[in-house]
Amino acid sequence: MKREKHFLIWTAAAAALVLLTLSLVWLQGTGLFRPSSSEPKPAKPADSSAASPAQSLPAPPAPPVPTRLGARAQISLLAGDGHAGLHDGPGAQARFADPYGLALSRAGLLYVADGGANNRIRKITPTGVVSTLAGGEEGFKDGLGAAAAFNTPSGLAMDAAGNLIVADTGNHAIRRVSSQGQVTTLAGTGQAGFRDGPAAQAQFNGPIGVAVDGQGRVYVADTYNDRIRVIGADGQVSTLAGGRFSGDQDGPGAKARFDNPTALVVDTQGLVWVADSRNDAVRRISPEGQVSTWARGNPEDEKDPLRRPLSLALSHDGYVYLGVMRRGAVLQIAPSGQLHILSQGPAAQMARPSAMVLSEQGLMHVADAASYRIHRLQLQAPGTPEPLNTSAMGPAADLSLPATAGRWPLRPQQQWHEVVGTPGEVRGRHQGDSRDHLHEGLDVKGVMGSEVLAMADGKVSSPMAAWGLGQNSEGLSLDTLSYIHMRVGRNARGQVLDPSRFLLQTDERGRPESMRVRRGTRFAAGEVLGSINTMAHVHVELGINGYKRNPLLLGFSGFADHEAPRIEAIELFSADGRTRLQRKQAGRLLVPRDEAGLQVVVDAWDRVDDNEDRRRLGVHSLGYQILSADGQPLPGFEQERMEFEFTQLPVDTEAVKTAYAPRSGVTVHGSAVTRFRYVISNQVREGRARVGRWPSATLPVGDYVLRIHARDFAGNQARQGRDLPLRVY
Numbered sequence: 001m002k003r004e005k006h007f008l009i010w011t012a013a014a015a016a017l018v019l020l021t022l023s024l025v026w027l028q029g030t031g032l033f034r035p036s037s038s039e040p041k042p043a044k045p046a047d048s049s050a051a052s053p054a055q056s057l058p059a060p061p062a063p064p065v066p067t068r069l070g071a072r073a074q075i076s077l078l079a080g081d082g083h084a085g086l087h088d089g090p091g092a093q094a095r096f097a098d099p100y101g102l103a104l105s106r107a108g109l110l111y112v113a114d115g116g117a118n119n120r121i122r123k124i125t126p127t128g129v130v131s132t133l134a135g136g137e138e139g140f141k142d143g144l145g146a147a148a149a150f151n152t153p154s155g156l157a158m159d160a161a162g163n164l165i166v167a168d169t170g171n172h173a174i175r176r177v178s179s180q181g182q183v184t185t186l187a188g189t190g191q192a193g194f195r196d197g198p199a200a201q202a203q204f205n206g207p208i209g210v211a212v213d214g215q216g217r218v219y220v221a222d223t224y225n226d227r228i229r230v231i232g233a234d235g236q237v238s239t240l241a242g243g244r245f246s247g248d249q250d251g252p253g254a255k256a257r258f259d260n261p262t263a264l265v266v267d268t269q270g271l272v273w274v275a276d277s278r279n280d281a282v283r284r285i286s287p288e289g290q291v292s293t294w295a296r297g298n299p300e301d302e303k304d305p306l307r308r309p310l311s312l313a314l315s316h317d318g319y320v321y322l323g324v325m326r327r328g329a330v331l332q333i334a335p336s337g338q339l340h341i342l343s344q345g346p347a348a349q350m351a352r353p354s355a356m357v358l359s360e361q362g363l364m365h366v367a368d369a370a371s372y373r374i375h376r377l378q379l380q381a382p383g384t385p386e387p388l389n390t391s392a393m394g395p396a397a398d399l400s401l402p403a404t405a406g407r408w409p410l411r412p413q414q415q416w417h418e419v420v421g422t423p424g425e426v427r428g429r430h431q432g433d434s435r436d437h438l439h440e441g442l443d444v445k446g447v448m449g450s451e452v453l454a455m456a457d458g459k460v461s462s463p464m465a466a467w468g469l470g471q472n473s474e475g476l477s478l479d480t481l482s483y484i485h486m487r488v489g490r491n492a493r494g495q496v497l498d499p500s501r502f503l504l505q506t507d508e509r510g511r512p513e514s515m516r517v518r519r520g521t522r523f524a525a526g527e528v529l530g531s532i533n534t535m536a537h538v539h540v541e542l543g544i545n546g547y548k549r550n551p552l553l554l555g556f557s558g559f560a561d562h563e564a565p566r567i568e569a570i571e572l573f574s575a576d577g578r579t580r581l582q583r584k585q586a587g588r589l590l591v592p593r594d595e596a597g598l599q600v601v602v603d604a605w606d607r608v609d610d611n612e613d614r615r616r617l618g619v620h621s622l623g624y625q626i627l628s629a630d631g632q633p634l635p636g637f638e639q640e641r642m643e644f645e646f647t648q649l650p651v652d653t654e655a656v657k658t659a660y661a662p663r664s665g666v667t668v669h670g671s672a673v674t675r676f677r678y679v680i681s682n683q684v685r686e687g688r689a690r691v692g693r694w695p696s697a698t699l700p701v702g703d704y705v706l707r708i709h710a711r712d713f714a715g716n717q718a719r720q721g722r723d724l725p726l727r728v729y
Contacts, residue, residue: 065362067319069334071379073342075391078110078128078365080373082396086118091128091374098461100369101156102355103164105179110357110365111164112374113153115520116459121153121164121177124374134181140171140190148183150175152459152520155209155221155263155355165218167207170520174210174220174231186218187231192518194225195237202237204229206518208463209263211272219272221261223463224503224518228261228274228285240272241291246505246513248279249291256291258283260516262463263312263355275309275322277464278514282309282320282333295320295333302653305331305341308464313356313364323353323366325464327651328545330356330366330377343377346688347389349546349651350375352462370461370480370544371395394547394687401542402456402481406557407525409455409483409538410446416558418445418611420537422713423550424646424684425618426660426676434665438656439618440649441484441541442551446532449492452483453526455540455554460521462544466502469514472535478523480543485535488515492531546651546687550620552713553647561608561714565619567721568603570708575599575693577661577679588703588727597693600624600681601661605674606712616674620713621645624680627723629703640709643692644678645685655689658682680708699728 079091080099087095097116104110111133112122120135132146139149151170158164164177165186173188186199193203207229209221218231219240227242239254247257259278266272272285273294280297297306307326314320318335321342328350330342343350351370356377358364364377371394407413421443428434446452458479466488468474475484487494489502496504501523503516523529532538542551552559572581572589575596583590591598605616623642626634644659652658661677681694704726710718 064316064360067315067317068381069332069338070340071332071342071381072384073330073348074378074380075343075348075389076376076378077391078374078376079124079130080371082372082392082394083399084116084372088131089129091124091130094130096122096372098369099367099372099374100154100354101167102357102365102367103156103158104357104359104365105158105162110374111156112367113156113166115152115154116461119150119153121166134177134183140173142184144183145181154519157210157212159212159216165210165212167210167220169206169208169518172204172206174204174207174218187237196239197237199231199235199237206520208519209261211264211266213266213270219264219266221264221274223260223262224516226258226261228258228264228272241285241289245508248281250293251291253289260464262310265312265314267314273312273314273320275312277308277310280307280309282312282322295337305329305339310463311353311356313358315358321356321358321364323350323356325352325545328353346546346651347393349393351394351545351547371547395543401554402458402479404455404554406555407455408556409444409452409540410450411453413453413526414557416610419443419559419608419617420445420615421539422552422617422620423548423649424620424659426656426664428665435656435660437653438649438659440548441482441539443537443539445537448532448534448536450532451528452486452530452532452538454478454523454529455481456525458523460517460519463519465517465519466515469512472533474533476517476529477544478529482541483529484539484541485537486530486532488530489517490530497528548649550647550713559608561712561716563607563609564716565604565606565710565712565718567708567710567718568605570706570724571601573599573601585727588725591696591726591728593697593699593701593728595697597695598681599679600694600706602678602680602708602710603675604678604710604718605676618646618676619678619710621711622678622680623709625707625709626699627705627707629705631705642709643680643683643685648687650684650687650689652689655684658689658691659684696728701728703727
């Protein structure tokens with residue numbers, strides 16, 4: 001017994017000694033404990049490849065860089081060739097149909113909700129390789145990978161377990177997708193409606209935005225219910241804020257009002273940030289449901305950048321980033337409320353910045369849904385030189401046209417209708433400057449009350465596809481075609497045509513307030529979209545938001561144009577446009593060699609076959625040549641310089657005053673003479689408008705001919721009145 005006791009004591013002591021030795025070795029390796037010694041340790045050979053345990057531990061993550069207001073943005077293309085379609089593979093060759101929502105994993109994988117005809121969840125590696133994770137057919141079905149079905153997936157978010165949360169807009173449901181592509185339905189019945197309660201019985205109405213908080217709660221921008229909903233960890237759906245009617249009102253819970261909320265983010269404090277799109281506002285909701293307005297645009301100011309916010313992201317230190325529909329810009333707003341435009345104008349114009357997500361390193365990814373592209377946006381330090389834009393922006397120049405088969409927007413669809421307005425024409429207002437804006441589409445004459453018909457099959461992609469209820473400019477956007485100057489979804493008596501697709505909104509008193517057509521709604525060619533209002537024509541636009549194209553590209557049955565444009569006058573002005581050159585010598589206009597340059601103004605117009613004699617239309621393209629006195633082109637002018645071309649229209653609101661001189665104007669309905677006075681010493685083409693001057697100082701003293709080239713869309717060229725004899729002195 002005594003011997004056994006001694007054995008146990010020795011065994012325990014030995015075990016303790018071994019444990020102590022191992023602990024000392026570990027502490028030495030970590031550097032937390034080092035034995036004292038009078039002898040220095042031998043130096044580690046410089047070429048040794050062996051790493052100590054301390055060196056093998058991962059370095060702590062660098063603290064996030066503070067955000068600065070006013071940073072410049074370097075935009076680069078990650079994926080998408082600008083064509084609508086379906087193609088996996090390297091980013092530059094990949095194709096999307098409607099890349100609307102984005103989510104970013106910790107591993108750097110970017111997920112894309114690709115709606116339109118694709119109805120898939122796509123995945124992009126950090127190097128830009130695109131693949132399909134789940135979905136394919138348009139429908140409502142759970143399953144693994146291609147066995148699952150979505151209907152217009154929109155917003156994306158990622159939970160703590162790495163699952164994707166999808167706002168499945170066309171199915172009025174919230175779906176969950178595992179990293180392996182297993183799709184399940186988190187909430188929603190598949191039918192539009194409004195109902196709180198157990199997830200399987202809850203109903204939504206075209207939800208577009210989703211977000212997840214640290215506790216796993218899912219927040220939903222229930223867009224066409226104008227509410228913010230919450231799916232709890234217990235599967236119960238409740239309403240955080242918003243009520244039965246749309247509106248713009250702060251306050252608690254159900255007393256607050258939203259109008260088409262499309263995107264949301266939850267911050268670390270539990271505040272829900274909402275892009276309240278039709279209210280031109282950013283709203284905040286406390287965990288208790290108290291709603292307040294944090295930032296707001298001015299709908300009366302066309303130049304206000306905060307118009308129609310569509311996507312939303314937050315930095316680690318409280319900066320808000322917005323993608324806005326109007327002008328297609330990305331905005332940065334400091335916590336103080338100061339606003340900076342990160343990207344705008346033709347070099348960085350986005351057609352529909354539908355989603356944005358920030359990485360932990362501050363790299364932003366932006367989905368430009370209507371350009372079928374995904375971009376990276378890197379913020380540069382203030383004071384750095386203007387970065388070059390290395391991204392291909394906008395849809396591809398040769399983007400496929402809608403399959404209209406020659407249809408018109410009126411009955412009979414395969415027969416001629418009178419064209420009363422073409423793209424690029426100057427338009428004014430009844431009061432004020434007659435050069436208010438450029439006409440962006442084709443006007444087709446029709447009787448007030450006549451039905452407006454879809455020219456091609458289409459699927460609504462915009463979350464705010466209808467606008468302007470009761471106004472002259474009321475219209476509907478259907479994929480890449482827009483129809484304007486009509487009662488959307490209503491006949492001549494104001495009756496709603498199809499309440500399941502045209503959602504007439506009323507206020508508390510039952511008065512009509514707006515018309516909505518959900519994202520994901522389909523229409524077939526020939527279906528009735530509404531009726532012509534008091535404008536007595538249908539305005540058809542091709543393309544969207546800075547990338548409008550000439551609808552004559554579509555080809556219309558029976559349309560013909562054999563008449564050449566007419567040039568009424570060619571005038572030269574001083575550089576500031578105030579002084580007209582009028583002195584002549586030997587039948588030639590005297591032109592000084594002015595270092596400041598001159599303005600060249602051409603008064604011209606066009607007609608098409610079978611139009612009324614009084615109808616004047618704009619010219620499609622204009623340019624000039626400089627000829628010697630005997631009619632030979634000068635060196636550098638062997639080919640005409642075409643400075644104007646209205647195939648793609650500029651987004652700049654001031655472009656109309658770059659294109660047209662004072663005393664230009666057009667009256668659509670009246671009988672007043674229409675004047676198109678083009679300033680062709682400027683340049684308006686390829687979506688841009690630039691001010692320029694005709695450099696008369698580059699010509700030696702002598703006699704010349706200024707020849708104007710004016711063509712219509714069919715290629716007919718003006719022959720009469722195109723030459724102006726000059727004498728440079």
